[in-house]
Amino acid sequence: MEGACREKGSVMGKVFALGAASGQAAQVDAVFLMILVIGIFFFLLTQGLLIYFAVKYRRRSPDRDNETPRITENRVLEFFWILIPSIVVVVIFYYGWRVYTNLHEPEAGAVEVYVNGRQWLYEIKYPDGRTAINEIRVPAGKPVKFILSASDVIHGFYFPDFRGKMDMIPGRTTVLRLQPDRPGRYPIFCTVYCGTGHSNMMARLIVMPPAEYAEWAAHGEKEGGEGKEHEPLAVRGERIVKNAGCLNCHNIEGPVKVGPDWKGVYGRKVLLEGGKTVTADEDYLRESIVDPGAKIVKGFPNVMPTYKTTLPKDDIDAVVAYLKTLK
Ligand code: HEC
Ligand SMILES: [Cu+2]
Structure with a gap:
């Protein structure tokens, strides 16, 4: 092959x-x-x-200069x-x-x-x-x-x-x-x-x-x-989440802490401050980690720190892959 x-x-x-x-x-x-x-x-x-x-309406001879009819509409x-x-x-x-x-x-x-x-x-x-x-x-x-x-x-x-x-x-x-x-x-x-x-x-x-x-x-x-x-991506993501302190503010399931729960987060319709709704796709999850202030989930404070400089892109991919497994 x-x-x-x-x-x-x-x-x-x-x-x-x-x-x-x-x-x-x-x-x-x-x-x-x-x-x-x-x-x-x-x-x-x-x-x-x-x-x-x-061809049909060509000028037939030089001496015949008949005017075109004026058509308006x-x-x-x-x-x-x-x-x-x-x-x-x-x-x-x-x-x-x-x-x-x-x-x-x-x-x-x-x-x-x-x-x-x-x-x-x-x-x-x-x-x-x-x-x-x-x-x-x-x-x-x-x-x-x-x-x-x-x-x-x-x-x-x-x-x-x-x-x-x-x-x-x-x-x-x-x-x-x-x-x-x-x-x-x-x-x-x-x-x-x-x-x-x-x-x-x-x-x-x-x-x-x-x-x-x-x-x-x-x-x-x-x-x-x-x-x-x-190491599968999602496993690596889980490890990173545990080390990065996310779980101080997020629960997977159960009592809401400072931030929203993660169970079923992928694909969910999220209501934002200001009334808009977005679907939590890969790009939304990535943005929530590198630029948490860009879209604030309704009813939550804008207190999540950015992980833009502390988590390399590879790690963020892994975290997103992990969040997607929490169905
Ligand atoms: C200081 C507390 C805090 C920490 C630490 C924290 N978050 Fe958050 N997070 C929040 C809050 C509050 C919100 C909701 C407000 C907002 O949208 O920013 C949120 C929102 C989110 C959302 C959007 C959730 C949704 O339902 O739409 C994701 C995804 C997320 N955080 C992932 C993470 C990850 C991954 C980490 C660790 C790398 C982390 N957070 C660390 C407080 C925190
Ligand atoms: Cu190219």
């Missing part, structure tokens, strides 16, 4: 040709094709009429040329929006992979603690959720075959979802100009048949970096 390079055709061929690697990508292609066909239709219609009228015509394009763009919007929300719908049981962009490579972290550079392995046929961040400047995370793209932004957590159905190797590009090494900032996604993936995951565990056991 390793040696058998399944990247067929050139990279440029992959970018421009259709040949979607998943059902979702085919949906994106369908939207694109629909817009293309509508665009071609109206192009031919308007340009065809332009040429037809130019035609209500019926104006009504329809506003109505028809409006319907067309609303249809395009609606169809595109349906596909977009479908792509971004959270799916239960997704495999999670943490990817951090830095000049000029991708650092990969799996929830069980394994790490890699520029190579992501996932099982075929399962939804995958990429949790993205960046260390230095904005990078892009782009799968041409899956039509999926998301920015990696320093100081924020973004998410990209994918459902790779077919085993194979697929390129990943950085789409944001991020310095001299930008054009070489490439990685690959290796989609493995589930049995092979399970074997690889078990094998990787045993290798464990020369006998060292990999």
Whole structure:
């Protein structure tokens, strides 16, 4: 499997040709094709009429200079040329929006992979603690959720075959979802100009048949970096939480201390001071730790210290992974 390079055709061929690697990508292609066909239709219609009228109403002879009639308005015509394009763009919007929300719908049981962009490579972290550079392995046929961040400047995370793209932004957590159905190797590009090494900032996604993936995951565990056991992210997060004094103010479950309880915090709708509501996703949890004053939970004092300088980014990822396990 390793040696058998399944990247067929050139990279440029992959970018421009259709040949979607998943059902979702085919949906994106369908939207694109629909817009293309509508665009071609109206192009031919308007340009065809332009040429037809130019010929039909041309000046027939130099001495005949009959004046063009002065036409001021035609209500019926104006009504329809506003109505028809409006319907067309609303249809395009609606169809595109349906596909977009479908792509971004959270799916239960997704495999999670943490990817951090830095000049000029991708650092990969799996929830069980394994790490890699520029190579992501996932099982075929399962939804995958990429949790993205960046260390230095904005990078892009782009799968041409899956039509999926998301920015990696320093100081924020973004998410990209994918459902790779077919085993194979697929390129990943950085789409944001991020310095001299930008054009070489490439990685690959290796989609493995589930049995092979399970074997690889078990094998990787045993290798464990020369006998060292990999510490799963959530376990590391729990350890950090105990050392960082969070539990002086937070209870996991039970009587509320200074701050809110953590049970079920991930995914919960949080009511904030000022009346807004946010969903506690990865980015909210990260922000609550590095910039607790940014969003204050309603009914609680703004007393939580920032851990921005005391907890490195890796530790914050681990704490967030731990908070997500408290269901
Ligand atoms: C001095 C007490 C204190 C400490 C220490 C503290 N927190 Fe908090 N925390 C609070 C308070 C009070 C709030 C609610 C007000 C706010 O949103 O800032 C809060 C809010 C939060 C929230 C948002 C919870 C929600 O329900 O939306 C998270 C997540 C969080 N803290 C995580 C942590 C972590 C992780 C640590 C340790 C690294 C920590 N806190 C340490 C007091 C504390
Ligand atoms: Cu980059």
